[in-house]
Amino acid sequence: MKLALPLASGLALVMTAGLAAAQVPAGYPADYAQTIEAAKKEGKVVVYGTTDAAAANFLVKDFEALYGLKVEYNDLNSTELYNRFIAEAAAGQGTADVTWSSAQDLQIKLANDGYAAAYKTPEAAAIPSWANYKDTAYGVTYEPVAIVYNKRLVPEGDVPKTHADLLKLLQTKTDAYKGKVTAYDPERSGVGYLFFTQDDLAFKQAWDLFKAMGKAEMKLYTSAGAMIERVTSGEHTIGYGVFGSYALSRSKKDANIGIVLPKDYTLIASRVAFLSNKAKNPNAGKLFLDYMLSKRGQTIIANQAELYSLRDDVQGEATVAKVKEQVGDAIRPIKIDADLSANLDTIKRLKFIKQWQAAMKGN
Amino acid sequence: MADLVIDNIKLSYGSVDILKGVSMTLEKGQIVALLGPSGSGKTTLLRCVAGLEEPYAGRIVIAGKTLFDGAKGINLPPEERGLGLVFQSYALWPHKTVFDNVAYPLKLRGVSGADVKTRVAKALESIGIGHLGARFPHQLSGGQQQRVALARALVYEPPVILLDEPLSNLDAKLREEARVWLRQLISELGLSALCVTHDQVEAMAMADRILLLNGGVVEQQGTPEEMYGRPATLFAAEFMGANNRLPGKAVSVSGDAATLVVGDTRLDGLPCGPVQEGDNALGIVRLEQVRVAEGPGPNRLRMTLTAEMYLGERYELLFKRDDVTVRIFSPTRIAGGEHWLEFPRSAFWVCKA
Amino acid sequence: MLRFATFRFAVLAIMASAVIAPIGLIIYQSFLDGPFFTPNVKWTLEAYQFVIEDDEFWDALRTSIIVAGGMTAIAVPLGVILAFLLARTDVPGKWILEPLVLVPIFMSAVVLAFGYVVALGPVGIFSTFVKGMIGTVPWSIYSVTAITIIAGLTHVPHVYLYTSAALQNLGADLEEAARTTGASPLRVAVTVSLPMVTPAVLYAAVLIFFLGFELFGLPLVLGDPKGVLVLATYLYKLTNKLGVPSYQLMAVVVVAIILIAIPLVYLQRLLLSQSNKYVSVRGKAAKRAPLRLGALRWPAFGLIILWFVVTVGIPVFGILLRSFVTTWGEGVRLSEVLTLSHYRDLVDYPNAMHAIVNTILIGVIGGGLAVACYTAVSLAMHRWRSGWTRLADYLVMIPRAMPGLVAGLAMLWLFLFLPPLQPLRATLFSVWLAYTIVWLAYGTRLVAGTMLQIGPELEEAGRSVGATAGRVARDVTVPLARSGMIAAWVLIFLIFAREYSTGIYLLGPGTEVIGSLMVSLWGTGAIDLVSALAVINIVIISVGLGLALRLGVRLHG
Numbered sequence A: 001m002k003l004a005l006p007l008a009s010g011l012a013l014v015m016t017a018g019l020a021a022a023q024v025p026a027g028y029p030a031d032y033a034q035t036i037e038a039a040k041k042e043g044k045v046v047v048y049g050t051t052d053a054a055a056a057n058f059l060v061k062d063f064e065a066l067y068g069l070k071v072e073y074n075d076l077n078s079t080e081l082y083n084r085f086i087a088e089a090a091a092g093q094g095t096a097d098v099t100w101s102s103a104q105d106l107q108i109k110l111a112n113d114g115y116a117a118a119y120k121t122p123e124a125a126a127i128p129s130w131a132n133y134k135d136t137a138y139g140v141t142y143e144p145v146a147i148v149y150n151k152r153l154v155p156e157g158d159v160p161k162t163h164a165d166l167l168k169l170l171q172t173k174t175d176a177y178k179g180k181v182t183a184y185d186p187e188r189s190g191v192g193y194l195f196f197t198q199d200d201l202a203f204k205q206a207w208d209l210f211k212a213m214g215k216a217e218m219k220l221y222t223s224a225g226a227m228i229e230r231v232t233s234g235e236h237t238i239g240y241g242v243f244g245s246y247a248l249s250r251s252k253k254d255a256n257i258g259i260v261l262p263k264d265y266t267l268i269a270s271r272v273a274f275l276s277n278k279a280k281n282p283n284a285g286k287l288f289l290d291y292m293l294s295k296r297g298q299t300i301i302a303n304q305a306e307l308y309s310l311r312d313d314v315q316g317e318a319t320v321a322k323v324k325e326q327v328g329d330a331i332r333p334i335k336i337d338a339d340l341s342a343n344l345d346t347i348k349r350l351k352f353i354k355q356w357q358a359a360m361k362g363n
Numbered sequence B: 001m002a003d004l005v006i007d008n009i010k011l012s013y014g015s016v017d018i019l020k021g022v023s024m025t026l027e028k029g030q031i032v033a034l035l036g037p038s039g040s041g042k043t044t045l046l047r048c049v050a051g052l053e054e055p056y057a058g059r060i061v062i063a064g065k066t067l068f069d070g071a072k073g074i075n076l077p078p079e080e081r082g083l084g085l086v087f088q089s090y091a092l093w094p095h096k097t098v099f100d101n102v103a104y105p106l107k108l109r110g111v112s113g114a115d116v117k118t119r120v121a122k123a124l125e126s127i128g129i130g131h132l133g134a135r136f137p138h139q140l141s142g143g144q145q146q147r148v149a150l151a152r153a154l155v156y157e158p159p160v161i162l163l164d165e166p167l168s169n170l171d172a173k174l175r176e177e178a179r180v181w182l183r184q185l186i187s188e189l190g191l192s193a194l195c196v197t198h199d200q201v202e203a204m205a206m207a208d209r210i211l212l213l214n215g216g217v218v219e220q221q222g223t224p225e226e227m228y229g230r231p232a233t234l235f236a237a238e239f240m241g242a243n244n245r246l247p248g249k250a251v252s253v254s255g256d257a258a259t260l261v262v263g264d265t266r267l268d269g270l271p272c273g274p275v276q277e278g279d280n281a282l283g284i285v286r287l288e289q290v291r292v293a294e295g296p297g298p299n300r301l302r303m304t305l306t307a308e309m310y311l312g313e314r315y316e317l318l319f320k321r322d323d324v325t326v327r328i329f330s331p332t333r334i335a336g337g338e339h340w341l342e343f344p345r346s347a348f349w350v351c352k353a
Numbered sequence C: 001m002l003r004f005a006t007f008r009f010a011v012l013a014i015m016a017s018a019v020i021a022p023i024g025l026i027i028y029q030s031f032l033d034g035p036f037f038t039p040n041v042k043w044t045l046e047a048y049q050f051v052i053e054d055d056e057f058w059d060a061l062r063t064s065i066i067v068a069g070g071m072t073a074i075a076v077p078l079g080v081i082l083a084f085l086l087a088r089t090d091v092p093g094k095w096i097l098e099p100l101v102l103v104p105i106f107m108s109a110v111v112l113a114f115g116y117v118v119a120l121g122p123v124g125i126f127s128t129f130v131k132g133m134i135g136t137v138p139w140s141i142y143s144v145t146a147i148t149i150i151a152g153l154t155h156v157p158h159v160y161l162y163t164s165a166a167l168q169n170l171g172a173d174l175e176e177a178a179r180t181t182g183a184s185p186l187r188v189a190v191t192v193s194l195p196m197v198t199p200a201v202l203y204a205a206v207l208i209f210f211l212g213f214e215l216f217g218l219p220l221v222l223g224d225p226k227g228v229l230v231l232a233t234y235l236y237k238l239t240n241k242l243g244v245p246s247y248q249l250m251a252v253v254v255v256a257i258i259l260i261a262i263p264l265v266y267l268q269r270l271l272l273s274q275s276n277k278y279v280s281v282r283g284k285a286a287k288r289a290p291l292r293l294g295a296l297r298w299p300a301f302g303l304i305i306l307w308f309v310v311t312v313g314i315p316v317f318g319i320l321l322r323s324f325v326t327t328w329g330e331g332v333r334l335s336e337v338l339t340l341s342h343y344r345d346l347v348d349y350p351n352a353m354h355a356i357v358n359t360i361l362i363g364v365i366g367g368g369l370a371v372a373c374y375t376a377v378s379l380a381m382h383r384w385r386s387g388w389t390r391l392a393d394y395l396v397m398i399p400r401a402m403p404g405l406v407a408g409l410a411m412l413w414l415f416l417f418l419p420p421l422q423p424l425r426a427t428l429f430s431v432w433l434a435y436t437i438v439w440l441a442y443g444t445r446l447v448a449g450t451m452l453q454i455g456p457e458l459e460e461a462g463r464s465v466g467a468t469a470g471r472v473a474r475d476v477t478v479p480l481a482r483s484g485m486i487a488a489w490v491l492i493f494l495i496f497a498r499e500y501s502t503g504i505y506l507l508g509p510g511t512e513v514i515g516s517l518m519v520s521l522w523g524t525g526a527i528d529l530v531s532a533l534a535v536i537n538i539v540i541i542s543v544g545l546g547l548a549l550r551l552g553v554r555l556h557g
């Protein structure tokens, strides 16, 4: 994250804010002015997000400048967000107006359980259909799931360009990579579970890969921090299934981190946002959701927050175009649909985990 | 009228009975000594009076005011009893100066600032530590601390003051001086005092009356002279002074006379405690009561001098015969060999062994 | 009298409700089939059944017992030795060693653990150095053994605190008597001093054993690579295992920990009543000459320093180094990757400054208020001959049975569903209350401990000259316990400054603290910022400690 930059750009944004304020964005219906009016009366919007405050702050500042509304941004991890949100909703004591979480499956479950308010965003047309769940929950980002590796320690020839490459590498050089591969733990991390079940759907030899990982004694963690840190130090050398956004911002500070977007298929994860139906500031919530999906918000997502924009019309570094440049059409967005919440079905889950545990033992 | 009445006080810690029904009275202006061996319950009784322990039965009344009544469920907290208590360890508050230690009870009673000053000064003055007001307790000697503790207990003029071994922390020489001083002070101020001690000499020197405790019961009470000169039990007899013990058999016990047979000799004396004819008994006689006689006679025993010790103002002599040992005091040396020792009938007590 | 009794019961009642509310909620939750606040939840024992049938639970329990037992076996002897050396001998450098010994208490376990990874992990700085010399790294810090050893070393201060307090209460004459009969200092320590402080040592041992069951940070970081689970990390895993957090399962684990705690508290009470027979505290503590160690002085000094270096020096060095480099590990020349950018980034990081200020606030002011509460509780229980104190002893200990993760959630629920608390939820007060409750056992022990050292006759003297129990508390007990209370304040400040997990659900914009910031940064991989923050946290804590010492606070004894 470029942390020194925002001062200057923030200042510039404040200058333009006065002009833009209260104006209905281009292409929005005329009655949007009333939403803006109502939002102004509400005065603020409360957001619970899993995106760290530093990245989210670019959006927050720009939004505040645009509408003159205060954003109360709460930075939580996905489990905390879920726990806090359902408890607060039940207590009726006020909760987030907008939740925005990388735990896609939990978000869909919340929407299905009736915690979300249906709302068709004026930006809907610009949003890919896989990122729109029943005009209620929306994917906001376009984050390739990457393989990271240690440039110092992994020879160029070994760097896996596809899932099949990785499978081959682990099968042929099992000993050299013993204990050197790392991933999110599907048992302890929701993200890990999501990614590995998606692999299961996308890759024919997924279970061969998992078994090879097991034979190579893959180490499993619960956070990107633990994984990336150990890859850069060389304790492990290949990190499988890491959010491309985190890898990207880390690789800029640390020349040792290499990033591969697999060419056979690259999963695209997306942080899902919806409006709470218990919102105290429903109109301000709408404004914030629309803003995140708007070209202006997405441009910041692409260039400052580095979370990857999902709009085709946004230019910059972390964009759809850049991902396609690397992997062509082998992109595989994780569809934001009802299947996701089926992911949470206990029986299915325990079955997958059992199979997984067997694979980790190499059989 | 009695200042303090203690009536049949009983106290236990868990299942252990500590006080098994203790009664006593303290007349106005008197000093009563609570005497007894260590662990006999003296401190506990004192603390019952002060309200720091709660008996399960009995009554404690001071000047007509009931402090404790087990049957009626009355138990005044310590602060409402208005007594003065001097702790064995003095319990001076280390964070307050001498002045503040003594002034505290007055402040609690809402005495005005100026009055506090004069009264504390007077109290300190009267016990001879007027110049120490600004010091902290740890800057005082043991004797000075004891005086401060006393001043603190006296300053609010309690009707009765309770002292727990007030002299035990002083060295021997200081203790004797303090004893006299304390006795005088209490009578000059016209106080009533209940004073715990385990030292019978101290008790006799200081007290108008002595209450002898043993194992949580009152063994005997009376004036020092009565206690010393006419003990009611073997325990009392042994506790109050230095004695000789002559083992033998009791014969012909009647109301106020008893005879002990030692070997083939009959020694007449007074019965002490529940002794009966035919009992194995002990003849008890104070060291200073035995004297060397010219020749044989009633109540005399022939014994051999085996050792002598020079004590400064007199000699202590040790006599033996078979398994009987007798110690006596003598102003002079005497020749070695056999002597007749006389045990005066009025000072010879025959007790059940 | 009456008024003080009212105070006692009021304090007991307040404390009881503060403890029972979250615990009761958790126990209630354990018997339900869903979150207690959702409509249509039913009573069931399914959660118990699930946990009991889950092999991982038993694995975790077994590991917890091993770790708890092992760390007790390490911490107790070491703590006793340190206490004896510092309290009783002429070991050099006491003035610096005494505060240093306490430092591990204030270090966040996650930070320590990460420091060990950087220093002693498979590619850690020291490991690669050793590997360069002998070809392999002869240790692994990811094993149960390593976790146990590190946990043992970091818990030494707890044993030290209790033992040195007991040693200080012990009459010096006992030891001097032994010396005059010809016993060497070591003999004296083993045959005279130790037996006398045994109850205190055992008390500490029970505490350490119990703390072993709620270890979280260390096994989280060090147990990760090999999947080692202890009860608290098992609980963490349960959050995800079924996809949706299942509170009832977490609640069952907490109930299990409470069930372990209860007999331990019973044991502690037993030991404490035992120790009263030994320790006789009098008004006057004579100045005593320390035992002369002679030739052993410097080896003894070396031993303490060695322990400190291994326990604190190495991991702090790891963290410190990490905060100044862009990368590290095998094949990295550190001189080429040095940077100050992490600290610069931190200055720009939104809320970072806020978090630092909040951390100091909650430590200093919150710590002070917490000590006031602990003082009230201690005063209320002080020399109270009543069955209620037994209840209080259990109550005080039980919050410790909730791992921070669950405690935080329970606190959120309370502030949400108890109407009187609702308005306070978004304030630092809620965070403070949560911290205060969770550290209740620790804080009240600290304060009650100093109060117990006051000779009872000093208080009785107050009563006998006419002061009510309340006045005595105000004019005698509290003033005499003041230095102990200030020490407690410092210790609680340091603990609050590193705490976060308890408040995690109560923190929001404006109320974040350093700990919560670290957690969220850790999640996104920004370990460079995490280590910079950790260093700042350590600096805050050291400054606090240094300041306190400069002001003449005695942290123990």
Ligand SMILES: Nc1ncnc2c1ncn2[C@@H]1O[C@H](COP(=O)(O)OP(=O)(O)O)[C@@H](O)[C@H]1O
Pocket (backbone or CB within 6 Å): B013, B018, B036, B037, B038, B039, B040, B041, B042, B043, B044, B045
């Ligand atoms: N707190 C206590 N618990 C149990 N027994 C006690 C306690 N305090 C004193 N005792 C017992 O009560 C008896 C009387 O003690 P005390 O009144 O102090 O004796 P003393 O006559 O020496 O002052 C002793 O046997 C002592 O062991």
Ligand SMILES: [Mg+2]
Pocket (backbone or CB within 6 Å): B042, B043, B044
């Ligand atoms: Mg006594």
